[in-house]
Amino acid sequence: MKHGYLIAVLLVSLQISGLPDVFAQVPQTLDSVVVYLKHHTSKDTNYVRALNVMGRELHSGANPDYAKADSVLQVSEHIATQLQYGMGLAKAYTNRASIYYLTGRPQQALDYFQRALTAAENHKLNPRFICGAISNVAAALNKLHQYDKVVAMQLRSLRLQEQYNVQPRIATTYGGIGNAYRDLNKPREALSYYQQALALMHVEKNTSGMAIIENSIGVCYDGLEQYDKSLIYYKLALKHATEIEFALLQADILVNIGLALKLAKRPQEGLPFVERSLAIAQKQQNKESMANAYFNLGQIYEELKQYTPAEKHLKKALDLVTETGNKKKIADYTQGLADLYGGMKNFQQAYVFQLEKNKQIDSTTAVRTSAEVQRLVAQYKAEKKEQQIKLLHQQAQLREKELINKKLQTNGLLIGGVLLLLLGAAVSAWLLNRARLRRLEEAQRLRKQIAHDLHDEVGSTLSSISLLSGMVNSLIAQKRPESVERAVQKINSDARQILEAMDEIIWTINPGNDSLQRIALRLQEYAQPLMESKNIRFSFVTDPALYAVPISMEVRRSLYLIGKEAINNLIKYSEATEATVRFERKNNQLQVLIEDNGRGFDPAQPSQRTGQSSMKQRAEAMGGILKIHSSPGQGTRLQLVVGQ
16 A cells, blocks of 8 residues: 655644744735835845745745745845844745755755754744754654654654643644654554644644644555545545645645545546646646656556556656655555556566565665664653652652651650551551442442443344344245345344444443543544535534543543534534534633534424433533523534533
8 A cells, every 4th residue: 555645744844934923014925025025125134034934935835936935045044144043044944944845855854954953952942943843853854764763853842842831732743753653554553643633733723734634644544444534534634735725735635535445446436536636746846746646546547457557657657756766665666566567467577576676675674663663652651650750769768768767756656656557557458448349339330331331222222133133034935025125224224333332332431541532532533424424614622731631431421422412413403514512621620512503493492402401411410511502593502511
């Protein structure tokens, strides 16, 4: 499986270049900045800032002019050096690096990202900028397939963010670690980092970043062979990339949509997407993007058994990557031709290309790199644990000194201490027994809950399947095919219902899901495809401060069921075009808001919307309050407040 994630690892540079300007008089659009530069002749810091804006807009717009952008940024770099203007110099380096990155020159991109980092550190720029510059270096290293160094740099950025309490955290740091795991074919590990990155991108309202991360999440779901999910994320990414006119990212996403459809055994549907990608890449004159489109077109034609166009496109792809010197792609595309000739029974040519491919790659490199990435992440986690252990050890030493001092007191105090110790032991034993009793009660309550859920969710449905299965033979004997078909469809429907119910029960009792982040992610995964099916513009926002907040099984279950019921009602009855789910922390309380712009209803009147009383009962049972605000024609707003 070969994806075209040319832009999938890009780029903190866009985020850094877009940091708020403290000088309001410097415009932020290409036309206005050109006018500004004509009238602003003084070569001061504002002039440098304007040049940086111009260079950024020239290379990141719908019709990028990389040569002109690079020329403008060279002037900015020169003036910033003369003025010793650190921020201007760091931004000039960053924007030049992003040009080299986009035009397939990763080594030059790495060089200039490192210069930007050095300038930021030497001029003591703000910690957020420095952390972003570190992540930029990691992005270039990823392009050079140095994944262990990628993780080392991203963890360095993450440590600094924690040290200086950078808020919100920089999304692309998490995305960069996700990229390294994804490129090492570890999609499950990558997904957790990507989801954190995407949540932060939503908070920042960073549309380009959202598109990049959504595209990468799609690649991960392809790796897990969950093509329905990958297509959902690809289409979201394409929508966002189109909104900001990010042409090369659109080309990349279109290729991935085509590949996902091919892997889902729908190659004919995928063909026009890849052809659109090729047209964009040719317009941009980007050889790497063109090569990627040609390669995937060849793969689709091969799937369709159309070997002549497949061979033509794969050879074009190999010629283009040979020009760019991308060794990994050369190896991949050479293997693609070897596989094609094998399928065509042209074993002589297949052998030639297989030998050529074997010269291109060192298979042990990936294994060593993967191990190093795992070691670095484990080391980072171990450091945090060691700090906690060190603190506990210091506290234990302090307590030990206090005990020694007590032993040196008078006999009376010693006897009193012994008595207190015995009393403490007795109290501890009593507390331990009480804790054990509480755990037994909790275990018993959990067993009853599971039994109740299995009986309600599964028992009756299994009985229905059993009865229907018994009827099928009778219906076949009676030669009633339509009735047989209806019975089989009902069996399939009931079986899916059981699987969904079992999945929810298992998810509910799994202690690994005891966090608000897991609830939010599950609700988002549940809601997203439903919203897509109704063409509802949907946003799901989670306060990053809630990620590490633990939560009990009972509260987690109630939260999930309330959210699920509210989303179901929204989908069925609201006729909305926009909807939002928001998890927030206010006044040390959890607030969950579910809003839509639909037709609304009068909460005081009987409604076809179901489960309102049940939702309120669940909210009260976990110590929360559920409020429903709605009126005809004014949409609906559901607000759940739970104390923490």
